[in-house]
Amino acid sequence: MKIGYKLASEAFGPNDLIRQAVRAEDAGFDFVEMSDHFHPWLDVQGHSSFTWTVLGAIAAKTERIGLATGVTCPTIRYHPAIIAQAAATTALVSGGRFTLGIGSGERLNEHVVGLGFPDTVQVRHEMLREALEIIRLLWQGGYRSYEGEYLRLEDARVFDLPDEAPLIIVASGGPHASRIAAELGDGLFATEDKPDLVRHYREAGGDGPRYAEVPVAWASDEGDAVRAALETSRWAVTGWKVMSELPNPVNFEAASATVREDDIRAQFACGPDPARYVEKAQGFVDAGFDHLVMQNAGPDPDGFIDFYRNELDERLRALTPSR
Numbered sequence: 001m002k003i004g005y006k007l008a009s010e011a012f013g014p015n016d017l018i019r020q021a022v023r024a025e026d027a028g029f030d031f032v033e034m035s036d037h038f039h040p041w042l043d044v045q046g047h048s049s050f051t052w053t054v055l056g057a058i059a060a061k062t063e064r065i066g067l068a069t070g071v072t073c074p075t076i077r078y079h080p081a082i083i084a085q086a087a088a089t090t091a092l093v094s095g096g097r098f099t100l101g102i103g104s105g106e107r108l109n110e111h112v113v114g115l116g117f118p119d120t121v122q123v124r125h126e127m128l129r130e131a132l133e134i135i136r137l138l139w140q141g142g143y144r145s146y147e148g149e150y151l152r153l154e155d156a157r158v159f160d161l162p163d164e165a166p167l168i169i170v171a172s173g174g175p176h177a178s179r180i181a182a183e184l185g186d187g188l189f190a191t192e193d194k195p196d197l198v199r200h201y202r203e204a205g206g207d208g209p210r211y212a213e214v215p216v217a218w219a220s221d222e223g224d225a226v227r228a229a230l231e232t233s234r235w236a237v238t239g240w241k242v243m244s245e246l247p248n249p250v251n252f253e254a255a256s257a258t259v260r261e262d263d264i265r266a267q268f269a270c271g272p273d274p275a276r277y278v279e280k281a282q283g284f285v286d287a288g289f290d291h292l293v294m295q296n297a298g299p300d301p302d303g304f305i306d307f308y309r310n311e312l313d314e315r316l317r318a319l320t321p322s323r
Contacts, residue, residue: 001285001317004031005305006070006213006295007054010040011232014049014057020301021058024065027309031066032058033101033211033293038077038109041235042256043249052086059094067098070213070293071171071189073105075124077113080131081156084138091162100135101189101211103171104128106244108252117247125176126150132168132184139165169211173240175200182206190289191240198288212289214281215268217297218304222271225298226261229268233297234259237267268297274311278319285319292316 005024007017021032036051055067067090074083083100091098104124107117118124130148137144138158146153170181171189178200181188187208188201198210215236219225234256235243246252264270269280281292294312296304 001319002030002209002291003308003313003316004033004066004068004211004291004293005029005308006293007032007034008045008295009035009051009054010037010045010048012301013047014054016301017049017054018057018061020305021065022061023302023305025062027305028313029065029294029308031068031097031099031291033068033070033213036069036072036109038112040249041108041243041252042232043253045232045249052090055090055098056093059090059097065097067094068169068211069099069101070211071101071103071169073103073110074131074135075105075127075151076110076115076117077105080134080151081138081153081158083131084135085158087135087166088139088158088161091164091166092160096162096164098166099169099187100166101169101171102128102132102135102185103189104177104244107247108243108249111247121174121176123150125180128170128177129180129184132170132180135168136184167208169209172197172201178206179204187211187291193283193287193289195287202288209291210289211291211293212284212287213293213295214277214284215295215297216277216280216304217264217268217270218272218307219270219298219300220272220303222273225270226264226268228299229264229270229297230259230261233268234264236297237263270298272307274307274315277312278315281316282319282322286321286323288321 074080130151167186169187170185172178182204189211217225217229269276
């Protein structure tokens, strides 16, 4: 079992994210996973720095801990050629510690470049397939071209390539994306503890690592933890179909207006009791995930990192499927 720490680019400035990554390495986390956004989910979060700059700084300031994007959309805001180059460079400067998390994206971040965002999941998945093919092609070296239905590549070469290409972990919210992860990726990424996501991945031939984000909110007082998560992270309760479609933080403000503290308690492990965190993580382990990312929505990231070191590390690593 590998345990990661989520760096929320929407909730903290770049220098704080770098500092948290250094502390996460010291606390024993195996990797940090960083979101790749242009906008935060809610204006109250107040941040959204450029992920690739932050990852480079983290690579320079750490020695052991793995780095991952969770996740990058390589189809609209970025062309896949840019992501192929960025990931290769990050792998080099981190000494091979980088994992590329890839997904079909959210309108929140992709519409900003004025090229639109596909209205159907089918088109997004077709674009994701083409993007993955382009990235793989460029990582083979040499000058490459590609002609797809949605994406093109013209006589391009990534000159600085690592000896071993980064793993590509593909985000899934349903059977189609799980099949893409199995066919074109090296692993699976999810935000829900749904066994079917892993089952479809395995049935399609996938045998790589399975990453999942575990929603938690730490504070020394449970009420403080719940209120903090409600203020900054209530968007997570809306579900992926909503999260992928809305264009701006103001829309998420409206969509999450009816979320209450009980909704937060139902989705997040909140407060100072380690047993709640272990129980929440167990659901993901039972669903078939073996890389758990602690996504803390509490008000005190440093307090949570200390809590992980003292109360959670050994317990989470000891988890095995209960059925």
